[in-house]
Structures are given as structure tokens and as C-alpha cells.
Amino acid sequence: MSPVTVHDNVAAADRAADAPILELDDVGKSYGNVHALRGVNISARQGEVTCVLGDNGAGKSTLIKIIAGLHDYTDGTMKIDGEVRHFGSPRVAQAAGIATVYQDLALAPLMSVWRNFFLGNEIRSGIRLDIPEMKRIAGEELTKMGIVIPDMERPVGGLSGGQRQCIAIARAIYFGAKVIILDEPTAALGVKQSGVVLKYIIAARDAGLGVIFITHNPHHAFLVGNHFVILKLGRVVLDAHRDELTLEQLTGEMAGGQELAELSHELRGADPEKVVAPHDVEHGSITPELDS
Template sequence: MTTEGTHGAILQDTPPTGDAPLVELRGAGKSYGNIRALHGVDLTVHPGKVTCVLGDNGAGKSTLIKIVSGLHQHTEGDFYVDGEQVRFTSPREALDRGIATVYQDLATVPLMPVWRNFFLGSEMTKGPWPVRRLDIDRMKKTADEELRNMGIVLDDLEQPIGTLSGGQRQCVAIARAVYFGARVLILDEPTAALGVKQSGVVLKYIAAARDRGLGVIFITHNPHHAYMVGDHFNVLRLGTLELSAARSEVGLEELTNHMAGGAELAALKHELAQVRGVDVEELPDARDLTAPVATGTEEGTT
């Protein structure tokens, strides 16, 4: 079964057949003058999969988002969408190819109703030109149906979206992107400012988007959140790719160690050993933190 969005995009209720990459970066990089923010990054996004991009502040996550979303152009490497080499010059070009980004600020107007925010910038209208007017009833009905399709049930779509919890607002933004034809959904730190319960709500809808056949790029600095929904993990460090591994190839502890930087933690252990009253015996050794990823093992669970 398929439905049609206001831009004519056909939305699939079942995952597409095949596993050809929707988005692929090969050796991608970005330099700002003499500053190299990203270098030699490979990233592949498949339909019905969650690709997690992890890294500390300054690791290059934001630069990577800007390249894929069309905000910035890569200065090295290649960028492919559906197997076709591309070079976006604006976010609109990326959106036309089905790549939608949900940023932390969500691009919502807090005092506007939920249904109005759902169609913000793409409002439905009716009547002849030049006296066309907003088709409010149709927008309310469509917003309610699409939110329910994602499992989001709101009692009152007239309430200002600013009165919703952070997790609920994230979920509305995800449902909006899906409705308007997104095939690749980029989520920029959606759980960063949320509590445990609300983070769980957002993770639930990330899984729902994956189950609808979308390719999801989940940007986060929280390895525990990533491991709950992720199918493939990419860890960035100082603009380069430190780890790229499928779920079956890496466990949560190893992912956390790569995320934190094993060598730095080992050095910190050495320094803490000089401080009186600090017990470092239970901390992992440097060889445990910096060991390479083992391939072909089943450390993770699905």
C-alpha cells in the first residue's frame, strides 16, 4: 500500500526490495581553507537500516551532516545517491532526492499548533487562484493520519507544539519528514537534550522509520542509544573514521571504548594512578582499549 504526499512523493508502507545503497560516501572530506575538518570518510546507508555516526565534540559529525544534507560541498572524495555521483549545491537539492534532515532545533514554531507545524512551508490550499486559501480540515486530517501511522497519538492537534515534550516534538519532526517523501532520514543528536524516558520514545520512532524502509543516519555521542537501534556503526575522531563495523562485529563495550578514545583513557589511567585515593585497578589496560575490531564475531545482539 502506498500514499501520496503533497509534493507527489510516493511513500512506501513496506521496506523496498533489494539492498542497494541509498547514499554512499567514498573517501569524502571537507577543508575550510587550511583547516581540514573531515578526511577520507566512507559511509554507506542502506534502506531499512540505521547507520550510526558517533564521535565526541569536534569529531566531524556536523561537517558530515552538512555534506550529506547539501548544506556544504565536499572538497575530496565522491558522493553517490542511488549509485549516481552527485554534488549538491543546496539542501533543496538533497531534499528533492529524498534526503531529509531533522536538526536539534527541529525547525518548528513553538506557538503554532501541531498540525500547522507539520505542514510548515508546504501548506495545503484549496480554491481557484488568486484567492486560494489554506485547506485546514485536510491538513488536520492528514497530520493526524500520518502521526498515527508512525504510532504517534496526540489528543489535540490544536495545542501549540511548544507544549509537547522534547521527545514528542522529535517524533512529530520525524513523521513530517517521512510524509514529505524522505528516503534517507538524518537525525542530528535527537536524544542529546532528553531524559531517559523521552530518549526511549525517540529511539522507538527511529526503529519505526527503519521498519518503514527508510535509511536512517543517527548522529549521536551516546553509544548506548546508538547500540539500541543501530545496524552499522561509524566512529569519527578528529575528522577521520576510526571505526566502521556492523553490529555483529562490535560489542557495546568496545564501541564505547572507541568512542571515548582508548589511548586517551589509558593515559588518564596512568595520571590517575599518581593521585592518592583513586583506585585504578579496575580500569581497563591500554591494550584492551586500543585493540582492533574483530571481524566475523557475534558480540552484538539483534
């Protein structure tokens, strides 16, 4: 596979600039009599970040698996560049320009940075690997994303979680992805590392990719998202553009919205009484100023 930039992509240029690259229309998936996903409408456009939020079991993983080509859908249609597609395997999805960056299975930890970067798409001269060339490209691509790794021979296991996610993202961009799906990239990361990953999401968006950002953190989603979709029990319960809602509304919807209000009503009767007195801890130099 050779790297493709969006400017070279004639098919994309012919179509209206705001036409979705990936479009799911009323897509559903049932396993026997269980409907894991019903009537989902999602689209990804060039230079747009679509955030998919949802609690555990909301159907996020099923959705990713459908787009990534691990499962086929049973209802509705999925269109890539306006053409209805069914993916038979992840390989086919990749060939169609859809790259998926999974949270935990992105890179082999004991392998060096450059080996991971080119895994499955090695550059060769004759039968040999062209190692200097691969190191050079990997270094350049990572620098473009703003990560500096001086030693391309370093095993990725020694890098931070954020850096690893970023290598996976840079790799997907380099190998010509049009749509990149990020499966909870910030879930296992600290505040600073999450910030690093969010910056690369913006970088990927600015590089002209359609980004689908799967998360259950509305704060992270609102920092980068253009479009928000909330899944609950396999259905879309909210589908809104950024200017149609505030972070408070998004957080409220994610936290359960109506359900949370009902829950607080139910739990009002349960008065949590004191069991033992709180420990009297000597405060250090910090004096709590509650009223300030």
C-alpha cells in the same frame, strides 16, 4: 511535493535491494588549510540504521552539513542512488530525498501541530489552505508513529521534547524522504523521552528508510543501530557492523579506548586525598547494601 512510499520508487526497486541509497566514498571537507573531515566512507541502506558516533569536534556536524546540502564537500564523491551529486542548498538535498531532523531547529514552537507538519508543503484548495485535510493527515501520520495528540491546534511548544522530535520525523517520512538524518535527537531528552524517539527510529527503519543516527551516546546507538561509524578528529576510527562488536567495545571506543588507558596511566600518580571528612548523612529507610 507528494508523499512517496518506497514501493512506488521504481529506481530503488530496479537496483539491488542491498545497494546503498546514499554512499560517501572517501569524502573530505577542508576550510582553507583546516581539514575538518578526511576520507570518510559511509553508506545508508534501506531499512538500515547507520549510527555515527563521535565526541565534540569529531566532525559530526560537518558530515551532516555535507549530506544535508548546507556545505559542499571538497574531496571524494557522494552518490545518491549510484549517481554522484553535489548539493547546492538544503532544498536540493530534500528534493533528492534526504531529510534532516535537527535537534534544536525542527519546529516553530508557537505554531500549531498541523501548521508545523505541513510547513513549506502546504495543501491548498484554490488559494485557501485545506485545513481539515491537513489536520486529518497530520493526525493519521502521527497515529501511525504511535503518538496521540488529540488537538492538532495545540502549539508544539506545549509538547514534550520527544514528541516534537517525532513530529519532525513523521513529517520527513510523509514527505517522501529516502534517507533521514537525525542530529543528536536524544541529547536533550530524558530517559523515557529518549526511548520514545528510539522507537520512532525503528519505525522509520521499518518504513523502509535509510536512517543516519548521529549521537554521542553509545547505549542509544547500540539499541537501534545496524552499522556503527566512530569519527575522531575528522577521521573514521571505527567502521563495524553490529555483529562484529559488543556494547562494551563500542562504549570503550567512544570513551576514548586507547587514549583513556593512557590517561589512567598518567593520572595514576595523582592520588586524590581527602580534604575534609565526608558528611555523615542520616540514611532514611534505605540501607545501603553494598555487598549484595
